[in-house]
Structure formats: structure tokens, C-alpha cells
Amino acid sequence: MGAGSMKRRTVLSMEQALSLPYATLRFAQLGWRVIRIESTPSGGGLPGDPNRYIGGTVVDDDRRTYFIAPNVGKEAIAINLKEPSGQALLRKLIVDLDVDVFCCNTVPRRYQQLGIDYETLAAAKPDLIWAGISAMGPEYPDAPGYDPVIQAMAGYMELTGAADGPPTLAGVPVIDLKAGDEVYANVMLALAERAETGKGSRIDVSMLQAAASWLLTTLPLLDFDCQPNEITRCGNEHRKFIPTNVYPTQDGYIYMAIGSDVQWKRLSEIPGFAAIANPVRATNAGRHQEREAIHRDMAAVTRTMLTADVAAAFRAATIPHARINDIPAVRGLEAIRSRLTTTRKPNGDAVRMQPMAVDLPGVSTELSFPAKYGQDTLAIMKEAGVNAEDCAKLKEQGIIAG
DSSP, X not given: OOSTTSOOOEEEXXXXXXXXXXXXHHHHHTTOEEEEEEOOOOSSSSSSOGGXXXXXXXXXXXXXXXXXXXXXXXXXXXXXXXXXXXXXXXXXHHHHTTOSEEEEOSOTTHHHHTTOSHHHHHHHOTTOEEEEEESSOTTSTTOOOOHHHHHHHTTTTTXXXXXXXXXXXXXSOHHHHHHHHHXXXXXXXXXHHHHHHOOOEEEEEEHHHHHHTTOTTTGGGGGGTOOGGGGSOOTXXXXXXXXXXXXXXXXXXXXXXXXXXXXXXXHHTSTTOGGGOXXXXXXXXXXXXXXXXXXXXXXXXXXXXXXXXXXXXXXXXXXXEEEOOOHHHHHHOHHHHTTEEEEEOTTSOEEEEEEXXXXXXXXXXXXXXXXXXTTTHHHHHHHTTOOHHHHHHHHHTTSEEO
């Protein structure tokens, strides 16, 4: 998209928190132009995206640690969309900057109030692709979309944690990120369709629906008269493949997964593990009957060994397994460390971040440091043909900031 004579794609995104900034980060990683819109100061609280002020201080107060990674490679402007003149300015930017995609993640009740609804913006630019993330879609216009709330609502907490423990949040904000990935995927589909038809489109991502689409190993079981234990927490076990679990070692833990009877046979032939085998356990169905005893027998063996020795034995027998890495260890993995994305603080210090999801040729994995609040407002107004005198007036009227 950035190569040759093709136009660089432009995304205008009224974004905050994580779900949408993550989606537009993926566009920035492709080399697309991403301009984030934040509100002008309202007199109450700190201006712009609340996430600007979350986490430890890095270089200044409005670009703290939690804000950096999702917002690299983007420009930032501030417009007052509560005023008709601010809404007119938004439409001018969409036309004059030839914006391909407009995104937002505010509650649907505010789409029309702020003049960001699909109908209004598509009237200004008919081939615009419009994408909104909300908690439960436009039919539920007031529901706020917070990842942990949707994890509770969508059954994720019911499925996570120890069988005899409380419902538990996933350690990664999976629903925010799933929603962002759906924006990314559906914008790509809309661009492909636009290339054929010339028409724009509207994309509504419901966090709840996107989350429920991932329940394919549990929700359909309801119509197969499943047992209650098939659709609730089971700790680190796999509900179907036995034994798959985390086992204690002398110096920590190891995760091991048996996916077939052949793998079970290989496991039982490892020196020291022969005691786990008996004729009943030769099949997965038989192992289900003796599930708890198998987990006890496995732990009795692994507990006497160092993690490295268990891993070496499993590796030799080609048994799927992994050490349970902490985050510093993940960053050090050979398969990851050469693929980390980076940014640079204003003083030049490198900041290492998560890798791209997929390697792509010809894209830079170093992105510019996030913009300060309203940093690019005046430059982008000028680019859209708003002269300095008019900018000064708009600033005075509180229609733009920065």
C-alpha cells in the first residue's frame, strides 16, 4: 500500500483506550497514515485519551508507559466535535486529506451527536470505509465496552481458572484485542470490495459478539447434551485430551500436552515414566476414566526432576511441551527477539515492543514515538487548506487545540 505509485492509505480515528488504538496500530505498522482525533479540553480533567496518563512517566505527562505501544507511528489532532463548526472541519479533513477509513470507539449513542455517524460522513465522501467498535453493537447504544466486563458477560471468566476456584480474568485483554483485529480484518475486506465496486461500507464491531465467536469449543456443546464440567473452569487441563496439564518440577513447572494415543505410548516409554501406564490408559477414552489419577501419577514423576531434564526427555520423545516463560524470557526467545518492533524516545533511546503479528516484506518495524496531545493539529489543518488566520480563530473558539 505504501509501495510504488499507490496512494498511501489514510485512516482518521477518533480513538481512546485500547481496542481501537490497537486496530489502527496494525495499520500504522503497514506504513499507512494514521491520524488520531482527541477531544478539545473541556475544563474537567486531563485533555484527550485517558490512557495518555496511565502508567509510569517516560518523557512527559501525556505519554506514559501504558500509552506508548498502541500509539506509535500515529499523528494526533484535537477537534471539538460537539460544535457544528468542529463537525464541518472533520468532514473537510475527510475530503481534503482523501481519507480512506474513519474509525471510532465511543458509545453509539454519540455517533449522531458528534456528527461521526456513517450517513453523515459518507454523504461527504461516498467511498469512505467507516468502522466502529462498541460493547454490543449499535442496538445497545449506551453500553460501555470494557474488556473485563465483556470477559464476564461472554463467559470467558466462567471458563478461566481452577475448577474449585473463582471465575478469573484472562491475563491479556483478549476481547479488546479481538475487537481490534476484527476492525483490521473487516477494513481489509471493505477495501477489497471497494476496489471492485467503488463503494465504501459501514463496519460495526460488537465486542460481545466478537468474543462469543471464539466460544467454538464450548457454546455448541450445549446442543450435544454436554456435561456441566465440559463448559466451565478446569484449571490448566485440556477438557478432551488427557493428560494435558501443568506439572510441578524440582525447580518450577512444565506444560505438557498429549494429543494422541501414540504420543501417550511414547510418554510411557520414557525412563522413569513407565509407572504411569496401564492397559486402561492406552486410549484417550480410558484415560478420561482415570484422569485425576493420571495427573497425580505424572506429578509424582516430574516433581523429582529438574525442568530442564523433563524438557530434554520430552524433546527426545517428541512430546509437545513448554517451559512456562515469564515475560522477560518471552522477549529473549530466539523466535521473538529478532522480530520486536521498536520506537525511540525523544532522546534517542530505543524502546522494544511486541512483534508484528505477521512478518510483511517492505515495512519498517521502527515506528515514530507517539505524538503529544494535539501535536499535529495545526500542520494537518494547513494541509487541509485551513489558513493560519482561520486556525487562530478556531483555536480561540475552542474548536481545535494543540
